[in-house]
Amino acid sequence: MLNFEVINPTRIIFGKDQLERLPQLINDFSKKKRILLAYGGGSIKSTGLFNKLMIHLKDFEVVEFGGIEANPQFTTLMKGVELAREKDIDFILAVGGGSVIDGVKFMTGAFHYKGDPYEVLKRTEGCVFTQAISFGTFLTLPATGSEANSGAVISRDELKEKLTMGGPLFFPKFSFCDPTVVATLPKRQLANGIVDAFMHTLEQYLTYPTDNLLQERQAEGILQTLIEIASEVIEHPNNYKLASNLMACATHALNGNLRCGVPTDWTTHMIGHELTAMYGIDHARTLAIIAPRLYENQFENKKEKLTQYGKRVWNLQGTSEEIAKEAIVKTEMFFQRLGIHTKISDYSADTDHIAEVIKTRFIDRGWNAMGERQAITPSDVESIVLHAI
Ligand code: NZQ
Ligand code: ZN
Helix, strand or coil: CCCCCCCCCCEEEECCCCHHHHHHHHHCCCCCCEEEEEECCCHHHHCCHHHHHHHHCCCCEEEEECCCCCCCEHHHHHHHHHHHHHCCCCEEEEEECHHHHHHHHHHHHHCCCCCCHHHHHCCCCCCCCCCCCEEEEEECCCCCCHHHCCEEEEEEHHHCEEEEEECHHHCCCEEEECHHHHHHCCHHHHHHHHHHHHHHHHHCCCCCCCCCHHHHHHHHHHHHHHHHHHHHHHHCCCCHHHHHHHHHHHHHHCCCCCCCCCCCCCHHHHHHHHHHHHHCCCHHHHHHHHHHHHHHHCHHHHHHHHHHHHHHHHCCCCCHHHHHHHHHHHHHHHHHHCCCCCCHHHCCCCCCCHHHHHHHHHHHCCCCCECCCCCECHHHHHHHHHHHC
């Protein structure tokens, strides 16, 4: 087992009908009783969640900041930062999916930052967030795990960039994870959520065999649970048993637990972010496009683990080689069964130069040796993308 150190200070309040806890939880962090309520494009209002929240926020001055897009945009978020500064806010409540929660993480750091916060995202030398205001979340879409981790991904459409940030300052103080929100999710977002949670697990599992028996079984447990419930939860999002298992899987897949003592990959995500930046393809869909091609490209490096995955998760039989190959096919078919296309050309006809552009971006950022063995080169990335077209 590899050495590891882990901390996760986020209080997870999992389950339904727990909103009466909200005022006290905010009071623990907001001295001014004046909070920013951040949300997305409006689902919070059409689902009735906004009204429910306001009942519990009656003793606070609530400043609304709506309109955070899917793949939250730097320019929009900076408007939120300005509003928070103007209103002298000391706590933000993020109500939404990964985009709203990620956007709020960025806003909490940018709030105190004196220079251009985009330089922090670009990782310009000397540019870091050193303070952040407190925030909590009410999750409305089980997918990213953002409610339980300290990472965020921020987009800037005019530059066609999507950049990551994070660090210990950006753990939510608390997150409400109420599975009843699943009932109002469109099928497309449900499928996305399943694939994103599945891929977070694979990024921390499909590497090479380790002697961390517990962590491998935990990852396999999440994968098997997602496979078991996927089709049913899409058809019956009102079913609390299915919805709560989906939400538990998504949170556990990226709350820091699965990575303890094991190698991780994350290259599928890094390539996927580029596809979202260039084509606006939903995050989870980019992963479904890239993962099968990356596993083919890295077949020899990942063969042992692909075989374990094929045997234990998909109950495959045959030689190691056969099982490993079939495991990739099963994974892609699983995504397709959820209605997710797995080729770039399914989303855009304009695919000229894309592989070369992504390769160059990797080189420019110094990402020359990716993956659990640092074996994935920019040329491999180019080849993976070419095969994904
Ligand atoms: O904006 P509204 O109107 O709220 O509608 C949203 C949005 O259009 C809708 N929605 C959310 N909850 C709903 C609902 N509609 C009906 N009922 C509900 N209960 O769903 C749409 C998509 O929401 P979004 O937040 O964009 O989806 P998701 O949670 O998949 O987040 C994706 C973002 O998270 C980043 C992705 O890159 C992407 O930008 N990620 C963040 C990670 C992290 N912080 O750890 C890890 C991930 O790998 C990922 O990169
Ligand atoms: Zn993801």
